[in-house]
Amino acid sequence: DSQDYDREVKSVCPYCGVGCQISFKVKDNKIKYVEGINGPANEGRLCVKGRFGFDYIAHGHRLTKPLIRREDAPEKGLNVDPANLGTHFREATWDEALDFAAKGMRGRGKEIAGFGSAKCSNEEAYLFQKMIRQGFGHNNVDHCTRLCHASSVAALLENVGSGGVTASFNEIKNADAAIMIGCNPLENHPVAATYFKQFAKRGGKLIVMDPRGQGMKRYASHMLQFKPGADVSMLNGIMNVIVEEGLYDQQYIEAYTENWPAMKEHLKQFTPEKMAEICGIEAEVLRDVARTFASAKAGMIFWGMGVSQHIHGTDNSRCLISLALMTGHVGRPGTGLHPLRGQNNVQGASDAGLIPMFLPDYQPVSDDGVRSAFTDVWKSPDFSNQKGLTVVEIMDAIHAGDIKGMYILGENPAMSDPDVEHARHALAKLDHLVVQDIFLTETANYADVILPSSAWAEKTGTVTNTNRQVQMGRPVVSPPGDAREDWWIEVELAKRLGLDWGYTHPREVFAEMKLNMASLDNITWDRLEQSAVTYPSLSEDDPGQDIVFGDGFPRPEGRAKFTPASVIAPDERPDTEYPFVLITGRQLEHWHTGSMTRRASVLDAVEPEANCSMHPRTLRRMGIEAGDTIRLTTRRGSVRVMVRADRAVAEDNVFLPFAYVEAAANILTNPALDPFGKIPEFKYSAVRIEKD
Ligand code: SF4
DSSP: OTTSOSEEEEEEOSSBTTOOEEEEEEETTEEEEEEEOOOTTTTTOOOHHHHHOOGGGGOTTOOOSOEEEOTTOOOSSSOOOGGGGGGTEEEOOHHHHHHHHHHHHTTOGGGEEEEOOTTSOHHHHHHHHHHHHHHHSSOOEEOGGGGTTHHHHHHHHHHTSOSSOSBOGGGGGGOSEEEEESOOHHHHSHHHHHHHHHHHHTTOEEEEEOSSOOGGGGGOSEEEOOOTTOHHHHHHHHHHHHHHTTOSOHHHHHHHEEOHHHHHHHHTTOOHHHHHHHHOOOHHHHHHHHHHHHHOSSEEEEEOHHHHSSTTHHHHHHHHHHHHHHTTOSSSTTOEEEEOOOBTTHHHHHHTTOBTTEEGGGEETTOHHHHHHHHHHHTOOOOOOSOOOOHHHHHHHHHTTSOOEEEEESOOHHHHSSSHHHHHHHHHHOSEEEEEESSOOTTGGGOSEEEEBOOGGGSOEEEEOTTSEEEEEOOOSOOSTTOBOHHHHHHHHHHHTTOOOOOOSHHHHHHHHHHTOGGGTTOOHHHHHHSOEESSOOSTTOOOOSBOOBTBOSSGGGOEEOOOOOOOOOSSOOOSSSOEEEEEEOBTTBOTTSTTGGGSHHHHHHSOSOEEEEOHHHHHHTTOOTTOEEEEEOSSOEEEEEEEEOTTSOTTEEEEESOOGGGOGGGTOEEEEOTTTOOEETTOEEEEEEEO
């Protein structure tokens, strides 16, 4: 209604990787409401977060002035009441805060590390990794992909030669079978879930695999509620059937793959009967799933962090890739591999080089030619050819005294890291911590200087969603007080670090990115002003390729690779002291560490309280009632939290969302890492449960 607003601005949702396009309706520099518009991923649809989760932008806790820690401040830690900031920090001018931030970092080389953010734009991610590499000469730069899909990307790069999805999720419209494993799209990718539901309603075979039951079960032809951590055994059991019954696509395998004989031989030992004992799914069900997926004309595989966040996360993804390859379900309409990305720009931030082993476009830092292509453009000396440290490794390096200063932009490791007390102690130990954020996050509590930045709806920049669609984000309202756009803060800080950065607008950064990122060929800022473009785009008129690898893979001889995976048990197993299994994750209304959604009034009203879920039979057995407060304890720590009864959670399991600081799930989680993707095992910890 034109009565309700005086202007509208088209942009993108700030939450999940679906990348829904939104129209913000604005009156008097305030967002009144939003509507979904016809973006390529959402076609007008929005979920509850996109539709109602915007008023955090105007929350009274927004940081509006640069802040420097007072010399007489109490000890660093989670003790800063936003209403009482002045006890800990004093307000500063931008010049003073930036000079202070730069002074503590300048000339310290390997003692400095940086965490950028998947909540920032592609241009801001690119600038961040450039600052660490150009300014400090090494690659100790990472972001939340390490906690999200790093293992999926490791497996995709290894076996198909590219870390992105091979087909958009919307391609499911052309599929007749789909596997969804370790993901809960109704809660975490809700608009994508609407396409999945439509697929099932028109008769598509939806095979849901998840240790936790979930809403998509209602639409599933098969629901495999397997034992936590048993992914590889279940998938190897299914692939064994495909081999033994000759259901594989011999022609496709011969034309487009390598290492098939070794894979076939490897799979012989994983009979469905043997695997049923490990994964808890009957052999006949494994056979039926194998036949259903292999005989489909077109099949897709979707996965989430239930797959990736294990010490065998890379092996899990290797199995899924092998399953798609042996059935020929890649490169055609209705086929493909699709790890559903979490954050709105985790794909783009990774593409832009915000990772310690790769420069932009996943070009290895170890390659002399690659580094020199970048230093030519940057007009700067060479930097280290060694992979940098990853998120969890950086925390360990702080404890070891090797890292002494950090620049953290928009990430919240004091909530998101596994064994978070270990991370919090590390942050407290730093002698110089620069935090750039919109709120006084748990991480900002440990900062020496805080740089107040812009919310997504306050800045210009591009983002790339789970479908590889690059989209333009536009400023809808102005940042509050003295808060500034993140790219501007990065440029001003870089100048004070002695770098010759003269950018005056993100479009100049985007132009520089294109010089060494072939993925952006034919994609220009001007095109993005008009519409989304999917990479790769083959010409200036091509909206981009939704489906890739129809004619071979970006690997030697164009062949994808089968990499066999063996069964590896989770890092810790239940025992008499810690007899239950803890699984952590997200829930529909709250986003990651909660810094935005817990300050969004509608979302917070719907889910105001920390909660966990257990099966009613387990609760009864323990004399616990739904609504009681219970204590969860692992080898790392303990939290108190209200419990709900939920039949979807398997008996002797507990599910705990990680958005709540008052019952921070990551106090409990295990920091054991997958050796390839270096991702922690968030999805499996042994836990003790007691009535409080
Ligand atoms: Fe936003 Fe994701 Fe919901 Fe779309 S599905 S509105 S991108 S949170």
